[in-house]
Amino acid sequence: MASNTKVTDLLQNGKYQPILEGAPQTYGMRSGRVRLEGGESCGEHSTKAHEETLVFLEGCGNALIGEDKKPYEVGEGKVCYIPPHTLHDIKNTGEKPLVYIFCVAPVEQR
Numbered sequence: 001m002a003s004n005t006k007v008t009d010l011l012q013n014g015k016y017q018p019i020l021e022g023a024p025q026t027y028g029m030r031s032g033r034v035r036l037e038g039g040e041s042c043g044e045h046s047t048k049a050h051e052e053t054l055v056f057l058e059g060c061g062n063a064l065i066g067e068d069k070k071p072y073e074v075g076e077g078k079v080c081y082i083p084p085h086t087l088h089d090i091k092n093t094g095e096k097p098l099v100y101i102f103c104v105a106p107v108e109q110r
Contacts, residue, residue, distance in 0.1 A: 004025075010033050015035055029104065029105045030104045032102055033100070034100055035098070036061070036097065036099075041089050041092070044064070044089040045089070049085070050084060052081070052102060053082075053102070053103045054074070054079065054102050056079070056098070057076060057100060058076050058098065061090060061092045063080050074098075075098065
């Protein structure tokens with residue numbers, strides 16, 4: 001398993017920037033930076049057997065969570081946790097870019 005520390009410079013442009021790409025680089029965590037332009041969304045997907053945390057750096061938008069797509073207001077200075085096996089989508093509702101970091105980790109059985 002990887003034991004190297006990694007420091008990543010975050011890019012100012014570009015839609016997606018990987019930060020951690022899972023094994024063997026990590027013990028299972030993946031992360032990246034996402035930039036959505038006004039009106040854009042990342043696309044609905046599931047966390048499957050993972051949990052996910054989103055840390056919002058810029059902009060404003062909605063996290064549409066679950067099959068009913070319940071909207072949660074997100075944006076600069078906010079953090080959103082998404083539990084395992086949950087459908088979700090992130091949509092930029094503003095005019096400025098919505099920029100966030102996602103961290104996805106496999107869930108251990110308790």
